[in-house]
Amino acid sequence: MNFFKYQGTGNDFIILDNRNWSYTALTTDRIKFLCDRRFGIGADGLMLLNPHTGYDFEMKYYNSDGRESTMCGNGGRCLVKFAYDLGIKKAQYNFIAIDGPHLAEIDADGTVNLKMKDVLKIDDFHGDLLLDTGSPHYVKMVTDVMELDVFHKGMEIRYSSDFAKDGVNVNFVEQRRPDEIVVRTYERGVEDETLSCGTGVTASALASYHNEVGKNYVKVITKGGKLTVRFNRTADDTYEDVWLCGPAIRVFQGSIDNQPPANS
């Protein structure tokens, strides 16, 4: 099996070119094995680039637990860069994912800009915030975010009775400046802190204290690197024209045996 490894601000992915449908029969166990950082290749998730009528491609995303999941923002950005590296070169990409169509553009400096779905509401949850940016996100504003035990605090919320059934991604956000936040995320389906989470960074930017009605531009610092989120907040508190912008890097390509070793 030939694979490609990409990362977007440290959120890393195995990508398979599935334009000839050769990888469609991957099982949950196989994807989990491929994402395993000891027995397999190692990644936060795996993506298929599928052909799709009317779009440049279709994105299929699987968390490292092997199960198909909802939208992955960093994954979407990496998949656009993968398409470019395959020779699919467009001024503007238009691909389809589980949460609908997405536009994307690659800047001259390599920044990949991904249009995210509109967010029609942000709910209050006992003083924290809940919103869906293509994946479900819990946002808690904190101080000293880098001192936090994100793994245990995140797991506690994710497995609490309110979220245990479907899960939720948990973001801890420190407002450093009116237009700059620091975000750390415990990711559902990885069941650990990732170095960044694109839909989580987007959710955190929309939920952060200082955004105002009209155009906003939020700088987001994560353990894996820097991203920016642009959006228009409407007078009735919906969020549109939302773009997640940042690097997407091809790390290596390789091949892995088709059958995992018997003892894995």
Ligand SMILES: N[C@H](CCC[C@H](N)C(=O)O)C(=O)O
């Ligand atoms: N773990 C998320 C999906 C991937 C999100 C993240 N990797 C991103 O960049 O948006 C979930 O199951 O909801």
